Amino acid sequence: MPKVVIPPPYRGSTEGNTQVEVDGVNVAQCLEAVDQRYPGFFPLVVDDDGSVQRFVKLFVNGEQLDAGEELHTAISAEDEVEILAAIAGG
Amino acid sequence: MSGPSGDKLIYVDMNDQSVDIRDFPEQWKLLGGRGLSAKILLAECDPSCDPLGPDNVLVMAGGVLGGTAAPTSGRISIGGKSPLTGGIKEASSGGQPGQHLMKLGYRGIVVKGQPADAEKRYALEVTGDGVKVVAADDHKGKWNYALCEDLHGQYPATASFITCGPAGEARLTGASVATTDQDNRYPARHAGRGGLGAVMGSKGLKYVAVDPGKASVRQASDREAFGALCKSYTKGYLAGGQMFKTGTASIVPVANMLHTFPYKNRVEGQSPDAANLDGARIVESFESRGGMMHNCMTGCIVKCSNVVNDAKGEYKTSALEFETLTLLGATCAVASWEDVADMDRLCDEMGLDTIETGAAIAVLMDAGQMEWGDADAMRKLIAEIPEGTDRGNAVGNGAVATGKFTGHHRVPEAKGQAIPAWDPRPLKATGVSYCTSPMGADHTAGLIVNPGLAPDQFAWESQKVQIINTVCDSSGFCQFLQPNLDDIRAFYGALYGEEVSREAIHDQGWQVLEDEWEFNRQAGFTPADDKLADCMGQDAVGAEGAKVVFDVPAETIQAVFKRMPAQEELFTGRASG
DSSP, X not given: OOEEEOOGGGTTTTXXXXXXXXXXXXXXXXXXXXXXXXXXXXXXXXXTTSSBOTTEEEEETTEEOOTTTGGGOBOOTTOEEEEEEOOOOO | OOSSOOOEEEEEETTTTEEEEEEOOGGGTTOOHHHHHHHXXXXXXXXXXXXXXXXXXXXXXXXXTTTSSSTTOOOEEEEEEOTTTSSEEEEEEOSSHHHHHHHTTEEEEEEEOOOSOTTOOXXXXXXXXXXXXXXXXXXXXXXXXXXHHHHHHHSOTTOEEEEOOHHHHTTOTTBOEEEOOTTSOOOOEEEOTTSHHHHHHHTTEEEEEEEOTTOOOOOOSSHHHHHHHHHHHHHHHHHSOOTTTTOGGGGHXXXXXXXOSOBTTTTBSOOTTHHHHOHHHHHHHHHHHOOEEEOSSTTOSOOOEEEEEOTTSOEEEEOOOHHHIXXXXXXXXXXXXXXXXXXXXXXXXXXXXXXXXXXXXXXXXXXXXXOTTOHHHHHHHHHHGGGTOHHHHHHHTOHHHHHHHHTOSOOOEETTEEOOSSOTTTSHHHHHHHXXXXXXXXXXXXXXXOTTOOGGGHHHHHHHHHHHHHHHHHHTOOGGGOOBHHHHHHHHHHHHTSOOOHHHHHHHHHHHHHHHHHHHHHHTOOGGGSSOOGGGGTSOBSSTTOOBOOXXXXXXXXXXXXXXXXXXXXXXXXXXX
16 A cells, blocks of 8 residues: 655644554555545645645655646556645744 | 865954964864854853853854855854843854854954953954954944945955844844854854854944865865765755745645744644735735845845835835744734835844844734734834844844733743744644743754654654754754755765764764753853743644643653663754754
8 A cells, every 4th residue: 555654744634643544546546545544734734726835746656746747647566656845934 | 084174263353352273173174154162152151151241152154065066055054142032142144154154264263351341333344364353433333235346345355244233233142153154244144043143232242254265176185076975965965856936935725734833922833814924925026026036145045035016116125034034024923024024124124033033023922012013013013122122122032021021921932032933832842942042932953843743752753853953053054955964964075085973073062062062051051941832732722632842841841851872763853044
């Protein structure tokens, strides 16, 4: 099963879990599957318009996904979806 | 070790305005920035001294990698005994002076004493030809931008400046130390926290001018290896997420979602005005107003700094950051980023920490002495701060002073310093950092944005991040570059031609913390001081049904002071501030 790696800022929504195994054939389905288990997770990654939040970057197996195409990217059973969320003070 | 050699330290005695240039100790080669400041302060500053008296010591120090070709490595640390917390303080700033000092071979400036005549103003001039103190009475009382405009005409275009605004001259304990931007002109970068601007002002030092002239980049022991490391590191960074490409202000929405965008003196964790305070609005304004993202120092690859123009397309301020939007914005119920931009500029003009000032005004509003969200009243108040009005003095002296002035009970602070945006209730491990950091409530000391962290991990996470950030702040690297300890020791090794082990870098970070904690112990701090204000344990924030307070037990907090065995993530975890 594909794995979704949860970034530290979002682990409150996943009860501290650092990664979640899900069913899904593309990135969007994987994220929705995490949300089914942990309601409230999906909006942290995807905005109301269905686009990836601008403070989030998505990677599959370490490769950053192209902007605008991220959610449609095909995922296989061995893949790892990683979410990077901006955090900084300033 | 080979590598850069012949470094010096500048000692300035403000009692008689004399300068002494000393050799930089060989054994301190890997001490810079925060670590160097801590070492000097513990050895040479009486921790029980009056922070605004002659016995305090003001340190300005570049990082170990400053002045080299390492990317984003030119930050400067300002250190001293804080008049705000009463403990040791280091505040870091970007801009040019750190790199310029290092290119000239000066690892730091140590300022002692105090002029007999408190009305006199002086400047320190540092060039390739020498160092001297000169009279600067003509610049007395100048706001920072006017001062730097005048200095720009007075000194060569290659000179950068470290300045003290009118708030520092008035010795207000919320005062910052300003440094000039990449073009050496705008005093837009600030070592904001802890009131070190007041220490600079107490020494009669209006500014430091650093002119590197044609001084070259500091060269490593093995130029080829160091150059290759710089290139590969930069390539790796640019291939990554580059999360700060649109500035720290762009994280307002995520902070709001996580209930760490505090509203109305932190009685709530979310602001209804988050969309208007979102940095995305600033980036959108670039198209019509001509602002931009840029780097605050030469050689920076992060480029997180926004340049904010007004509606006429004229420069207003830089950088308008997340913390400022939170404290001068949401926490005071201000609904417009443009109003916050005005106040950011005013704080930069006065030389005031935007976090402390915003927190103080929020206390004033919470006490009923100003309307929530009244940006006009806030602008007037900030402008009156150097005039010495009672209310201005209270706010200029920070949140705790404003709490005393108003008699108001809700003052979110730790060790006398206002809590920054990142809230210790949803982010309890960050709260542990605020309790245990020698710096008081300071997110750059140990930010941990992980609301799902298990309580038994709080102490380790806090100790780990505090060590990483301490080493980062000693290296000259910017925390937003997010280097880890393995990265930093690789750069150190290439710079001096000798491997720096994991154990050695761990030792170094821990020793800096130990030096700082020891300073605070000698200043009178006890474990009873390792706590947050009561309101953080009483006023809950969070989603309905899941509201939280800061309730970490004292034994967890005290565990941070005992060195724990290193785990892999100590060396691979990234700086976070």
